[in-house]
Amino acid sequence: MKLDGRIAIITGAGSGMGRAMAQEFVANGATVVAVDVRTDPVAETVKLLDDGRSVAQTADVSSRADVERVVTEAVERFGRVDILCNNAGVLDDYTPAHETTDELWNRVIGVNINGPFLFSRAALTPMLEQGKGVIINTASISSFVAGGGGAAYTSSKHAVLGLTKQLAFDYGKRGVRVNAICPGAIHTGMTGHLMTADGRNPHVDAAIAATPAGRWGKPEEIAHMALFLASDEADFIHGAAFTVDGGWLLP
Template identity: 40%
Template sequence: MSNDNQVAVVTGAGSGIGRATSIKLAGNGYKVVLVDFNPATGEETLNLIRNEGGECIFVKADVSNQDDVQAYVQKTVDKYGRIDVFFNNAGIIQKFAPFTTVELEEYERIMDINVKGVFLGMKYVIPIMLEQGRGSIINTASSAGIRPEHSIAVYSASKHAVIGSTKGAAIEYANKGIRINAVCPGGIVTPLFKSVGETLEKTGYVPEEMSPMRMGRHGEPDEVAEAVLFLASDKASFMSGSIVSVDGSLTV
């Protein structure tokens, strides 16, 4: 199937990996529905794509809000009639802190966006793909979902949950034409990643361990986008339930 006829939905499209992947998908012929909570950054991604001749629309949504999720799915179907690729990417990170100092509010915020957001996205996109008889879903987990990081236990737990959801759903829909995989970025230079350093500097808290970057550098959002593009395509036709690390060997 030509990418020119295909529609991709990307959550967290306003920055970082979401933006890079949205641009990559549009550059490869997909019509892209950009979903983000921040209209300013979402519109920036929209303009970057349109300036290169790509087709896209922007929908403001809180991925942890059921009505918002239903709305972005419905707006996609109303506009384009289908969803071929769903990059279920929106997520947040916690502040590095000792486990017992994490406030319940912080725990709930992380779980709402990272776990409930992924669940709701799949809940409402899968029925569309079932009607079509095909589709590819890529969830964004994290290297911390494979090997927990020091002082971000709640974030690690949320990304373990994303991996579990990915594998569980993949089993259910493998024989129904829907492939569900996850990417696990680690050490990628994004606004989210940069905010970690700023927070550490502000709080003065230093984790006892920090993960080594074995390649001697951090990764770029575009390197994750390439993995997502592959998983979205028919080149990954025999992959479902796969957990793909893009982390410079961080979890080895």
């Protein structure tokens, strides 16, 4: 099993891509610390895992105290942290800059880039002591282009790639691999509001239909990439950004 015996922290694990990652990792031998700001959904994720070892943690990824508590308790309980998936994220509903409030800006930046930084900083301590670790950041196609979100979201996802590259540069020779996954249109609870009441949105449908895949992506397809990057098969991959977007960026 690719991740046999490894301990993984996955944020945003209460649903969508985070839940799919948790299921994929446990199916391949890992134990998961599932993290989400919502208590009931993340507890449901651990119930679905049904492995007898994985645990749920309620935490706000933008809170330093919450982040440090999660990492400290993971080390106390399991003795190590092998994998960190910084997956938690929020959208800004395509809000342009002149309509972006301080509250919206701070929330998006707090979750989407401060969260990965805080969790990475905290997890690096046990990883460097072990001499080995993997950090996987969930970025976006909005890390490369405009139009996939508003001012706050696009800025935050560009920043995630910068953080990924710098962490890879700083810590690769010390045994910690850092990479990013850049999803396109993935059908999750977070993107469900983009659909109309009858499940159709002509604007979204048209954009997705124009991609080579011609469909929404599935959370499991992001989880498959995360599994590969977390495994030893990806040992020579550092600081890379993998688009899993159905070909959205080809044009």
